[in-house]
């Protein structure tokens with residue numbers, strides 16, 4: 250009915266960044282590229298595949314770029330909706346690191362598995378295996394299956410003991426399922442390790458557990474071709490262990506405040522490619538100003554706050570939905586309404602999920618516009 254759509258007023262290619270309306274989610278293309286290259290170099294050096302987790306950005310063009318830069322490593326998704334978005338846009342090697350439960354979803358999964366070259370999913374219970382087998386049989390297809398092992402995160406996954414062997418055998422014996430290997434996501438290390446040496450030690454310990462599981466399953470007569478591990482923080486530690494065949498980081502092209510604080514020896518502000526540029530909307534007091542980015546612009550689902558990208562003398566201290574409180578008591582200059590301030594995002598996955606568009610920038614100009622296509626696709 251109305252022609253007042255905001256689409257025509259959105260950012261355009263080659264527009265100077267300083268002209269963008271704020272708040273705007275930016276990605277520094279050069280920093281993103283070099284972050285991807287660093288993980289690719291690690292994967293090459295340690296002879297592991299790099300399958301990027303696209304839950305972070307939910308955009309098929311970025312997924313294709315990651316797939317290309319990782320030499321066809323494929324992608325991971327966390328929801329079936331993400332799988333559909335990626336498949337529809339031509340990505341043909343996808344691993345769904347999540348359980349598919351319910352008849353409707355099983356139908357969608359089987360349909361998709363016939364559309365793409367390779368699609369695998371995750372199980373961690375007899376119930377999931379039986380549902381998958383029934384669906385595969387009904388759809389006259391074969392489903393590739395990964396068994397999730399709980400190495401200490403205590404989220405999903407089976408304990409690395411006899412239960413793992415029993416489930417692997419069950420998949421192997423199912424007429425229409427193909428057992429590909431295990432998922433051993435070791436994110437618990439992030440809450441325990443504080444130094445590089447501790448990351449090394451705790452990831453190695455976790456991978457030794459994974460190695461034990463692989464040996465037990467193989468002794469039972471089931472080959473384990475794939476051992477998938479790692480997020481952004483742990484991939485480059487766990488990936489050194491010979492049992493690992495594939496790392497699955499998601500945030501690595503962008504980084505965020507969480508990664509910056511977690512691994513300061515590895516991640517600098519320059520490596521934080523995802524930022525939000527904001528505008529000062531009010532300077533109510535000499536030592537305090539307010540920007541137009543609050544909790545609907547920066548996801549605050551972790552304890553971190555946004556961190557200024559290019560300066561250390563101001564601090565983002567509090568947020569309401571559309572307002573960000575900035576403490577300027579240590580700043581030498583004074584600020585005026587209309588000034589612009591850029592912040593590294595606290596948690597990149599959930600922050601991107603708040604935005605419609607990721608604006609790729611290079612040399613202070615808009616060079617790419619990536620829609621967050623699978624935003625809202627939680628089913």
Ligand SMILES: Cc1ncc(COP(=O)(O)O)c(C=O)c1O
Pocket residue numbers: 302305346434478479480481482497498499500501598
């Ligand atoms: C199973 C699995 N693999 C990989 C990742 C990617 O980890 P990160 O976001 O730390 O890069 C996630 C993230 O939640 C995950 O759940």
